[in-house]
Amino acid sequence: MTPVALITGASAGIGAELARVFARNGHELVLVARRKDRLNALADEIAAGGPRPAVLAVDLGQRDAVARIAAELASRGLEPAFVVNNAGFGLAGAAAGLSHAEELGMIDLNIRALTELSLNFVDSLARHRGGILNVASVAAFLPGPGMAVYYASKAYVLSFSEALHRELKPRGIRVTALCPGPVPTEFQARSGLRADRSQQILTLPADRVAQIGYDGLMRGKRVVVAGLANKLAVALLRLTPHALVLPMIERHMRDPRS
Numbered sequence: 001m002t003p004v005a006l007i008t009g010a011s012a013g014i015g016a017e018l019a020r021v022f023a024r025n026g027h028e029l030v031l032v033a034r035r036k037d038r039l040n041a042l043a044d045e046i047a048a049g050g051p052r053p054a055v056l057a058v059d060l061g062q063r064d065a066v067a068r069i070a071a072e073l074a075s076r077g078l079e080p081a082f083v084v085n086n087a088g089f090g091l092a093g094a095a096a097g098l099s100h101a102e103e104l105g106m107i108d109l110n111i112r113a114l115t116e117l118s119l120n121f122v123d124s125l126a127r128h129r130g131g132i133l134n135v136a137s138v139a140a141f142l143p144g145p146g147m148a149v150y151y152a153s154k155a156y157v158l159s160f161s162e163a164l165h166r167e168l169k170p171r172g173i174r175v176t177a178l179c180p181g182p183v184p185t186e187f188q189a190r191s192g193l194r195a196d197r198s199q200q201i202l203t204l205p206a207d208r209v210a211q212i213g214y215d216g217l218m219r220g221k222r223v224v225v226a227g228l229a230n231k232l233a234v235a236l237l238r239l240t241p242h243a244l245v246l247p248m249i250e251r252h253m254r255d256p257r258s
């Protein structure tokens with residue numbers, strides 16, 4: 001079986017950049033997302049410098065998605081040495097007022113699919129002494145009134161990945177939670193977030209975040225917060241009582257200039 005890096009959400013943003021970083025470092029790839037045309041365009045680009053990635057157009061919100069991916073990999077003689085759980089989205093607005101179906105769909109993608117993909121290939125990850133890179137967020141470190149389900153989903157990703165880091169270490173499997181701050185991608189439009197210049201100091205481009213994530217995973221880091229400004233923000237958040245932070249987040253979500 002050929003070892004591959006399986007990367008979800010590779011059709012855009014951070015995931016596409018993660019695919020480029022893994023390819024540059026000599027990994028064969030499997031690219032997963034719903035938009036097949038985008039995945040094929042990226043696969044063509046990567047094929048100019050090495051083996052062409054396999055492309056799987058899969059909606060990870062579907063209950064049978066991971067079983068389908070596993071069957072497809074097996075039929076092509078591929079097995080994951082690395083799993084990168086990057087696909088995810090957010091929704092801005094008060095939780096009770098948003099579409100509950102969409103919020104539950106977010107949980108299916110950000111939590112359910114990520115969990116199943118993290119657990120499904122452990123034997124092959126161990127065989128190849130590979131790892132799991134789970135994309136969380138700086139949002140994982142605090143509750144987010146105005147984006148409650150998204151923040152909670154990322155808190156899950158961080159908690160789960162940190163615990164898995166310990167559990168899988170004896171088997172030689174690295175597990176890293178990557179926590180980016182703001183990254184200009186399709187994420188903001190998909191989430192319904194308004195343009196926000198106040199966070200410029202925390203903002204990093206997707207290619208930089210991908211490189212930081214890759215380096216952190218290869219070094220066996222448990223948690224990687226992307227960028228110095230975000231590291232400082234997280235350190236400060238950890239020292240500040242939620243009673244003080246939550247109203248600030250709430251105000252900021254209502255008016256990003258505040």
Ligand SMILES: NC(=O)c1ccc[n+]([C@@H]2O[C@H](COP(=O)([O-])OP(=O)(O)OC[C@H]3O[C@@H](n4cnc5c(N)ncnc54)[C@H](OP(=O)(O)O)[C@@H]3O)[C@@H](O)[C@H]2O)c1
Nearest residue numbers: 009011012013014033034035060087088137183185186187
């Ligand atoms: N951008 C930020 O500011 C930021 C900050 C912190 C953390 N993050 C996290 O970083 C990760 C990547 O986000 P991004 O900023 O790169 O967002 P993005 O540009 O919107 O990309 C999201 C990716 O997820 C895929 N995806 C969405 N729903 C899917 C589904 N049901 N099945 C399969 N794939 C699906 C999308 O592909 P298709 O639409 O083709 O399916 C796309 O490739 C997310 O987990 C996000 O929460 C982002």
